[in-house]
Amino acid sequence: MRIAIIGGAGQMGEWFSRFFLSQGHSVTISGRNRRKCMALSRRLKVRVAEDNAEAVKGADVVVISVLIGDMEKVLAEIAPHLKENQMVIDMTSVKVEPVKLMHRHLRGVKILGTHPMFGPSAESRGQNFVLTPTNAGERKNAAFIKRLLKPGRFNVVMMSPRKHDDMIGMIMSLSHFIGLVTAASWRKLRIERHIKTGSTSFNFLFRFAKSVVDSNPELYSYLQMQVPTVTYAEDVFVKNAERWAKMVREKKKGEFIRNMEELSAYLDRLEL
Numbered sequence: 001m002r003i004a005i006i007g008g009a010g011q012m013g014e015w016f017s018r019f020f021l022s023q024g025h026s027v028t029i030s031g032r033n034r035r036k037c038m039a040l041s042r043r044l045k046v047r048v049a050e051d052n053a054e055a056v057k058g059a060d061v062v063v064i065s066v067l068i069g070d071m072e073k074v075l076a077e078i079a080p081h082l083k084e085n086q087m088v089i090d091m092t093s094v095k096v097e098p099v100k101l102m103h104r105h106l107r108g109v110k111i112l113g114t115h116p117m118f119g120p121s122a123e124s125r126g127q128n129f130v131l132t133p134t135n136a137g138e139r140k141n142a143a144f145i146k147r148l149l150k151p152g153r154f155n156v157v158m159m160s161p162r163k164h165d166d167m168i169g170m171i172m173s174l175s176h177f178i179g180l181v182t183a184a185s186w187r188k189l190r191i192e193r194h195i196k197t198g199s200t201s202f203n204f205l206f207r208f209a210k211s212v213v214d215s216n217p218e219l220y221s222y223l224q225m226q227v228p229t230v231t232y233a234e235d236v237f238v239k240n241a242e243r244w245a246k247m248v249r250e251k252k253k254g255e256f257i258r259n260m261e262e263l264s265a266y267l268d269r270l271e272l
């Protein structure tokens with residue numbers, strides 16, 4: 001199959017270039033920064049197109065792997081060059097707005113909103129991958145993409161764009177928020193004095209917080225500020241932090257133990 005990846009030299013673009021090449025597909029990439037694209041083509045067997053319009057010509061599947069803010073410009077550029085038998089999928093981390101943009105710009109073309117629920121350092125096996133079809137045609141497209149992804153052994157889940165974005169606020173944005181607030185608190189506490197004597201739990205949390213603060217700030221600011229359920233999720237988190245801090249300050253040992261045991265039972269019932 002011929003795959004075109006717009007934004008192919010970016011982090012996720014490179015991940016999917018490797019994935020599709022490993023499955024024997026041919027991959028053409030395009031990007032804003034030609035030097036970056038050429039550097040990737042020296043490392044991987046990808047063809048570099050002159051521009052986005054050229055990249056989509058002759059492709060069976062076009063993957064849009066640019067940041068959310070760059071999506072509309074890309075859609076306007078490629079729309080006049082697409083044929084009805086081609087399929088366009090996006091991989092942006094939110095779905096309501098990008099899917100609306102695809103509906104607006106790509107009339108008469110097969111489209112599908114998707115979101116790989118993992119970052120560029122992940123192995124593919126067992127990772128969650130969300131597809132967000134919105135009508136019967138897109139459900140057919142989703143079945144096709146599911147087959148294309150099959151060798152990656154992803155856990156493919158279908159849901160509406162709205163349900164996806166609601167979920168993202170509670171699952172992803174809240175996790176990032178906790179990583180950011182944790183790192184900010186450590187800086188205030190001058191944790192560098194104790195870094196070499198960290199406990200197992202500290203070392204575990206350190207690796208998580210480091211992965212958050214090292215991520216793309218542009219993308220992460222979007223995931224904080226443009227996802228509708230974030231404010232609600234973060235309010236719940238802050239209120240719970242205050243409640244637990246009060247319990248500790250007032251030395252309510254019985255209440256603390258009871259709450260901790262209840263939470264252990266709650267998480268036991270959830271299967272990851």
Ligand SMILES: NC(=O)c1ccc[n+]([C@@H]2O[C@H](COP(=O)([O-])OP(=O)(O)OC[C@H]3O[C@@H](n4cnc5c(N)ncnc54)[C@H](OP(=O)(O)O)[C@@H]3O)[C@@H](O)[C@H]2O)c1
Nearest residue numbers: 007009010011012031032033065066067070092093118119
């Ligand atoms: N990173 C993650 O953990 C992750 C996980 C799942 C999904 N996603 C989604 O995947 C998408 C890509 O994320 P990423 O982390 O790979 O970002 P990234 O590393 O910034 O890659 C985006 C690429 O798109 C290029 N680009 C920007 N405008 C363009 C245009 N008009 N035409 C062609 N290329 C253009 C950028 O060029 P420059 O090099 O010039 O900036 C960059 O190479 C985003 O929508 C994100 O929400 C990311």
